Amino acid sequence: MINAVLVLLIVVSFVFYFYFKTKQFRNDLPIAKKWYANRALVALGCLLFFFGLNQISLFQSTLTYVVSGLFIVLGLITMITYFRVAKHYGQFVEEEFHLNQK
Numbered sequence: 001m002i003n004a005v006l007v008l009l010i011v012v013s014f015v016f017y018f019y020f021k022t023k024q025f026r027n028d029l030p031i032a033k034k035w036y037a038n039r040a041l042v043a044l045g046c047l048l049f050f051f052g053l054n055q056i057s058l059f060q061s062t063l064t065y066v067v068s069g070l071f072i073v074l075g076l077i078t079m080i081t082y083f084r085v086a087k088h089y090g091q092f093v094e095e096e097f098h099l100n101q102k
Contacts, residue, residue: 006054013047016040031089031096038086042079049075 020040027033052071055064 006050009050013043016043029096031092035089035093038082041082045075045078
């Protein structure tokens with residue numbers, strides 16, 4: 001059961017990554033591009049984190065624990081770092097949309 005939930009979370013993370021990357025490439029505003037790029041990287045960090053958890057739940061070997069541990073740590077670092085950056089750019093996105101609406 002836990003494997004199905006983790007696979008669902010991996011797929012949802014990939015869909016969000018693809019969605020935000022598409023929004024990044026289709027947008028012309030520079031701050032909004034950075035905001036979407038960082039949100040895509042947060043989704044990529046989630047994907048790495050959930051993939052590492054999924055591998056630990058499937059295979060129980062020392063090598064799996066080491067590699068999955070690296071994925072989990074890298075995913076957490078990526079999520080936290082780029083969430084903070086996206087939060088910073090998020091303050092300016094609405095203002096940029098209003099300034100360029102005319």
